[in-house]
Amino acid sequence: MTAPQTAPAAPWTPPAPAAPVRSARDRRRTGAEIWLVLGLSLGQSAVYAIVNIVARLTSGTALAEQSATLNASRSARPYLDLTYQLLGIAFAVLPVALALYLLSARGPGTLRRIGFDAARPGRDTAWGFALAAAIGIPGLAFYALGRALGITVEIQASALSEYWWTVPVLILAALQNGLLEEVIAVAYLHERTADLGWHRLTFIVTSSLLRGSYHLYQGIGPFLGNVVMGVVFSWFYTSRWGRHRVLPLVVAHTLLDVVAFVGYAFVPDAWLAALGVG
Structure with a gap:
């Protein structure tokens, strides 16, 4: 008895783009919106990072002898520190809500359009793990190379004291980074630059340079590494x-940061010293 015939799956085609903004007034408004969203989020971080790298390069101390702490304690009082950490995470993701709200002006289906929904949980998770592996392993080698070349500062992934809430807060911080960077630097920026009629390659270059720029405070090496990641x-x-699904990117970025933030505490000191990690 032969198996029933099934129709072959239709090849995937990208969602139909929104009609490009035509009038000069609407183009100015779209451009202003992009600048405002970035100015409240990753663009602001990029400006500070540029100032920071200039300060580092002109300080008279070699980059290799400088350090950067990613998750610093904000108070010696445990529960006050916890409060500051949670407030920082909550306010940091508000630009994500703003970006999604602005995109929703197009009408229903915004979350589905950028793949920020639960339509494909298994596929999104699998791709997230694959991307994390593809970026994480070479990234560690790239960091070690940057330290050896003297173009990367010593990075301390976490300086939080060991409390019951430390690991959950570090996981939330990783999720915050994944949401903020991937939703804004990729999904939102792609949608809005498509509205302006940008070519795909122009978007990729812009998004990647933006990603690298707000990591400049870590040195030239992380800038280059994050451009590649971008x-x-x-x-x-x-x-x-x-x-056009952003969730695999969020999963991948969160996994990378969880390993960096939480796994950092479990890596033997000899290994950290070999990698030049504080």
């Missing part, structure tokens, strides 16, 4: 594999 992520998002 190219991979923004290319994947717009490819037939990524299918």
Whole structure:
């Protein structure tokens, strides 16, 4: 008895783009919106990072002898520190809500359009793990190379004291980074630059340079490494594999940061010293 015939799956096609903004007034408004969203989030971080790297390079101390702490304690009082940490995370993700709200002006289906929904949980998670592996392993080697070349500062992934809430807060901080960077630097920026009629390649270059710029405070090496990560992520998002779904990028970024923030505490000191990690 032969198996019933099934129709072949239709090839994936990208969602139809919104009609490009035509009038000069609407183009100015869209451009102003992009600048405002970035100015309240990653663009602001990029400006501070640029100032920071200039200060580092002109300080008279070699980059290799400088350090950066990613998750610093904000108070010696445990529960006050916890309060500050949670407030910082909550306010940091508000620009994500703002970006999604502005995109929703197009009408229903905004979250589905950028793949910020639960339509494909298994596929999104699998791609997230694959992207994390593809970026994380070379990234560690790139960091070690940057330290050896003297173009990367010593990075301390966490300086939080060991309390019961430390690991959950570090996981939330990782999720915050994943949401903020991937939703704004990839999904939101792609949608809005598409509205302006940008070519895909122009978007990929812009998104990648933006990603690298707000990591400049870590040195030249992390800038270059994050530009590469930006190219991979923004290319994947717009490819037939990524299918304009941002959740795999959020999963991948969160996993990378969880390993960096939480795993940092479990790596032997000898290994950290070999990598030049504080």
